[in-house]
Amino acid sequence: MQSLVRITCVACLVAANAVATTAAAQTSASQPSAGGTPEKMPFDIPYGTAISLDTAKKLLAIAEAEAKKHDWKMNIAVVDTHGELLAFERMDGAQYASIEVSQNKARTSARFRRETRVFYNQYESGHAYVGTLDAGLVASPGGFPLIEGGKVVGAVGCSGGTGDQDAAVCKAAADTIK
Incomplete structure (x- = not known):
């Protein structure tokens, strides 16, 4: 009888170990990719001297002129390389909620x-983790880095319309920096 109990205990331990090993293998194999491992660092644009x-x-002024062409009321922000505000404009009638959004x-x-x-x-493709990167x-479309001589020298952000309207206004300004 003692032999039967020992055999049963050993069998249970072996089975439990096999289940744990299989579960661990399935867990690591079923984890979603974190984006793969690219050869080069994405968006590896050096910072330059701020505008x-x-x-x-x-x-x-360029962004405002673009917005006026379409009768879009925008909040427009320009920041330095650190993301700190250099200049801001709220066009007449632009919604107040978009002030902070543009910045x-x-x-x-x-x-x-x-x-x-x-x-x-x-976000649209289901990668909500980006919301954990920075408070x-x-x-949302409408923020563009300012690239001069291959270096980031600041950025412009627009808000007040749809994402595509915001982007069109900011792109008009960002494209003037070379």
């Missing part, structure tokens, strides 16, 4: 060195 206040004001779009774009539409696309991150 001047005069340049930031010119960008505001956070510009900040997100400068700090992450990419257009904010990239984050929007990640002020905005995953």
